[in-house]
Amino acid sequence: MTAVGTALSLEALEEGFQNKIAALQICSDLRGGWKEDTVVEFGQLKQELQIIRQEIVRFKAIITSSKKDLLTAHTLLELMQGLCTRLTHMKTNLPSHLPRANANPTTTKVSPEQVVTESDKKNKTNQEKPAPKKDCGKSSQTPTISYVTVKEFNDVPKYLRGRLQYDQVNIAVDEVNKTLETKYALLRRPRAKLSEVDMKVVMACRQQENQETKGLYFVVDNDIKRWSGLKLDSNGRSIMTVLRTLKRLREVRGPGSLDPIHTVHEALSNRFV
Incomplete structure (x- = not known):
């Protein structure tokens, strides 16, 4: 060795x-x-x-x-x-507005791009026919507004955003969608199944309709206060301004003392989101 x-x-x-x-x-x-x-x-x-x-x-x-x-x-x-x-x-730190696994699959999410595309197709096939008004009270589904993207939020001028956070805006989107779904679910219920209190609410909602809102999905401030947790304080007003700037909502001033009506922007073919 x-x-x-x-x-x-x-x-x-x-x-x-x-x-x-x-x-x-x-x-x-x-x-x-x-x-x-x-x-x-x-x-x-x-x-x-x-x-x-x-x-x-x-x-x-x-x-x-x-x-x-x-x-x-x-x-x-x-x-x-x-x-x-x-x-x-x-x-x-997942945002609370993200869709959950048990989200309602029947809810229709309508994005601006989808609405414009559908409107263009409809206009091409019905050029000589007047566009029929959508009866919101009889529709089986209520359209909802789409979430705001980070890029859209960052593109909003700073003087409009103020101290708002991105997740606050999409939480407000959830609350407005919740208000829409609750309101039109109530309006679709048969008259015989309405309680006296619900009937008063339905009558109040019917009185909010005018020439500007006929055939549209819309909510007013009292609807938001009644059916959602969104507070329409200075912060809430800023959020609504941001949503109007991003063409998610369009505000129509009602006659007299009627609350401001939040409906869709004209560019979205008069479909409320």
């Missing part, structure tokens, strides 16, 4: 070579000079040293490669930790 094969450390390897050299020196002294077998022993030592040099070169290459891999691993670890932190923050 050679020193290269048995040594477990550099110190043990050095000690093994020192012992061999010392033994060879003693043999040389006892024999009275360097004999042929002693030269053979030194030749074997030389071969072992060459093997050691090759192994050292190989180990150096492995160490250099491992250092690079270690740096790459540290970089990936930092990226993964940052990603985990972001995902955890997103998970714990």
Whole structure:
């Protein structure tokens, strides 16, 4: 067994070579000079040293490669930790207005793009016929306004947004949609199934209709106060202004002391959202 094969450390390897050299020196002294077998022993030592040099070169290459891999691993670890932190923050701060898994599948979400496309198709097929008015009270579904995107919100002038936060606007969208659905669900109920209180509410809603609102889905301030949690204080008014700016709503001033009527913008083909 050679020193290269048995040594477990550099110190043990050095000690093994020192012992061999010392033994060879003693043999040389006892024999009275360097004999042929002693030269053979030194030749074997030389071969072992060459093997050691090759192994050292190989180990150096492995160490250099491992250092690079270690740096790459540290970089990936930092990226993964940052990603985990972001995902955890997103998970714990999900906006409350996002649709839930148990959301009502029958609710129709109408985006401005969809409304305009549908209107264009209808106009092409009915160019010579007058567009019929939609009877809101008889419709089986109530359209709802679409959520505001981050880009749309950021494009609203700062003097209109004030200190409003993005999620506040979409929470208000939920409340307006809730008001719409509740109001028109009540208007669609048969007269025989209405209580005295509900009948008074229905009559009040019918009285809100005029030439500007005929055939449209709309709500007034009292509807929002009655059927939603949206407060129409200064903050709530700012939100309604933002929704009108983004063409989600159009305000129609009623005659006399009638509350402002919130209906769809004209660009959306008179469909309320």
